[in-house]
Amino acid sequence: MSAPAGYGAAGGVDPIHAVLDRGLHQLAGLGGDLVGHANAIGTILWSPPRVLIVGRLKAGKSTLVNALIGAPVAETAALEATHVVTVYQDGAPSRAEVVGLDGHRQPVAVGRDGHSVALPLPSPQIAFVDRWLPSAALRELTLIDTPGLSTLTVDNDAATRRAVIDGFEQTRTASVDADAAVFLFDAAPRTDELDFLQQLPFTPLTMLGVLSRADSFGEGALGERDPLAHAGQHAQRLATQLAGTVSTVVPVSGLLAQTAHTGQLTEQTAAALSALGGLTPRQVARIIDNDQLPASLPPAARAQLLGLVGEYGLIHGREAAGHGAAALNDWLATRCGIDALRHLLHTSIARYAVLHRAHRILARLDQLAFTHPARDHIRTIAAGLRSDPTLQLVTVLEDYQRMLRTDPDCPVTDELRTILTATHRAGQVELPEHSDPTQIAAAAQQRLAMAQQRSLATGSAAEDAALVTLIGFYTTLTTTSGVGR
Ligand SMILES: Nc1nc2c(ncn2[C@@H]2O[C@H](COP(=O)(O)OP(=O)(O)OP(=O)(O)O)[C@@H](O)[C@H]2O)c(=O)[nH]1
Ligand SMILES: [Mg+2]
Known part of the structure; x- marks a missing residue:
């Protein structure tokens, strides 16, 4: 397996990574061409979302x-x-x-x-x-x-x-x-x-x-x-x-x-912009329209300025430019x-993207199980991964995606979303953070009963699958040890 140096060191790897990596080691352990497959799938695991x-x-x-x-x-x-x-x-x-x-x-x-x-x-x-x-x-x-x-x-x-x-x-x-x-x-x-x-x-x-x-x-x-x-x-x-x-x-x-983040500003640019400082916005507008260029700003310099800071920068960035290129850069970085x-990309989007990447890895394993002679072994590995509590949220995300397509207004869809977006265990059953573990277990028990009831008459195959996931999920939560996880 191609894992980056440091893998296995204490605290180095998040639990989802660790579980998937273990599964891929099992796959490689089957030998033959499965070593290559495990490495190929491992590349996905070790790449950013x-x-x-x-x-x-x-x-x-x-x-x-x-x-x-x-x-x-x-x-x-x-x-x-x-x-x-x-x-x-x-x-x-x-x-x-x-x-x-x-x-x-x-x-x-x-x-x-x-x-x-x-x-x-x-x-x-x-x-x-x-x-x-x-x-x-x-x-x-x-x-x-x-x-x-x-x-x-x-x-x-x-x-x-x-x-x-x-x-x-x-x-x-x-x-x-x-x-x-x-x-x-x-x-x-x-x-x-x-x-x-x-x-x-x-x-x-x-x-x-x-x-x-x-x-x-x-x-x-x-x-x-x-x-x-x-x-x-x-x-x-x-x-x-x-x-x-x-x-x-x-x-x-x-x-x-x-412009702010690719280091394109120079003191010359800032000076050219700052030189327009005494003009009214209307006079700057005439410069933008190209009908009244001051001697300090030949057409090529005007085009360059517009390309870097746009009309907005030409009008509003003049004061910052008066303090030099670094100040103008800061102004652009703050305004943009x-x-x-x-x-958002590094927090919420990345969090779900990591789950989605785990979903891609499981899908690859399923696909391999479909075509490879060692399909029974591969299926066992995939099933082991899917039933690992650490990967429960991956399944919840898969179900949520299917439900959004088939029945977005179904209460089950909302329930899946609640679980996914909660930032703590109690939130997954809509209780406030730091709720007592026995309260969480009781709320989970209630939701478990509702999910079991609903599974007797479902509207779609997607809902069937989602309810199986929810029942598994709440069952884990009904035990106080599940709550503590
Ligand atoms: N004023 C202004 N112009 C922009 C901005 N972003 C891009 N442009 C200009 O819009 C034009 C197109 O920008 P691109 O980034 O190439 O747009 P794109 O979406 O990649 O275009 P395609 O790949 O052709 O679809 C360029 O002339 C950019 O300078 C912006 O935030 N403000
Ligand atoms: Mg483009």
């Missing part, structure tokens, strides 16, 4: 990916669209591999600029590009940039759907296997975009909305209202409207974030909203 960045054409996906990575590696351009799905992961040396629709991999050259990758195949024949670069940010989460959804660019749209939707003109090899998704929109999402999100194998717990290009929201930088504040209020409304789809919606200016997004 994978987060998809999806959304409409030109919503600012690649810009946001760069900001999150902290390096300008993904192509962003007003005219050039992203053509291929690209998986950004931590690794050295900086390199790339193209994965064809048939699963065949070939290494490709990465340009000196760090982002141009020479594609050996026409993009419709590419499932995705695996791109490695040394990055602390990518050590925690792998980021997957996707071509924009749009009927205007049919091939790009199809490339994203093929890589992320199960069963969309694809073989397994073409799937990028994501664990969570960030969905970008710069206005209210359209019905076709929401339909697309419904087809992803996620739940609202693993999907996050980003109201992108927040610096130009509403009337933009020249309007009466501050676009970032306006976007913040709109994001809250959208979060309520889209509660069945995403966990929340946060406003982000990817452009300001990219990316800290809130990062926080």
Whole structure:
């Protein structure tokens, strides 16, 4: 098994990891080609959860990916669209591999600029590009940039759907296997975009909305209202409207974030911006419209400034720029909203993404049991893992996902969600934290009886399965030792 150094050291590995790793050691113990399979599945276990960045054409996906990575590696351009799905992961040396629709991999050259990758195949024949670069940010989460959804660019749209939707003109090899998704929109999402999100194998717990290009929201930088504040209020409304789809919606200016986090500002830029300090916003607007350029700002410098800080920065960043490049950088970093997004990605989204990754590993084992001659042994290992109390939440997540598809309004769906979102044992039976273990056991006993009652007449196979999970779950909780776990 390929485990990173340090595995096994006291306190080094979370319990879900440890249980799955034990299962994979058992699989390798069966010998033969199963050693290779165990290693391949182990690679998933030891890789960070994978987060998809999806959304409409030109919503600012690649810009946001760069900001999150902290390096300008993904192509962003007003005219050039992203053509291929690209998986950004931590690794050295900086390199790339193209994965064809048939699963065949070939290494490709990465340009000196760090982002141009020479594609050996026409993009419709590419499932995705695996791109490695040394990055602390990518050590925690792998980021997957996707071509924009749009009927205007049919091939790009199809490339994203093929890589992320199960069963969309694809073989397994073409799937990028994501664990969570960030969905970008710069206005209210359209019905076709929401339909697309419904087809992803996620739940609202693993999907996050980003109201992108927040610096130009509403009337933009020249309007009466501050676009970032306006976007913040709109994001809250959208979060309520889209509660069945995403966990929340946060406003982000990817452009300001990219500039702040990829080290692109210089003292020269700050000085050029600061030189506009004495002008009224209306005079700056004329500069933006290109009809009245001051001698201090030739067209090329103006274009560069706009590319770095946008109209918003040109109007509102002048004062900070007066204190130098570092102060301007801090101002951009605070205004852009990316800290809130990062926080969510590393806390709630990551928590469920880890469960989703465990689900992918169990699904791989099931698949192997289906095709391999040693199927009985593999099934025993998989069943042992599924019945381990440590992995109970993985099964709860699987059931929750199925229930959302078949019967989202069923009380069972709510019950599964309660268990998943609780931050302590008592919360799983809707009791306050620090409740007495006997109280928790009694509440679990009540819910167990209800689940048993309900299982006598269910509405779907998904509900049948969910009730089996709930009964197992509450049975564990009815014992005070289960409560203490
Ligand atoms: N003002 C502003 N412009 C942005 C922002 N994010 C991206 N842009 C600009 O919008 C254009 C498209 O940005 P990308 O990041 O390439 O968008 P994308 O969603 O990756 O586009 P596709 O891959 O073609 O779908 C570029 O010119 C960016 O500079 C933002 O937050 N604010
Ligand atoms: Mg792009």
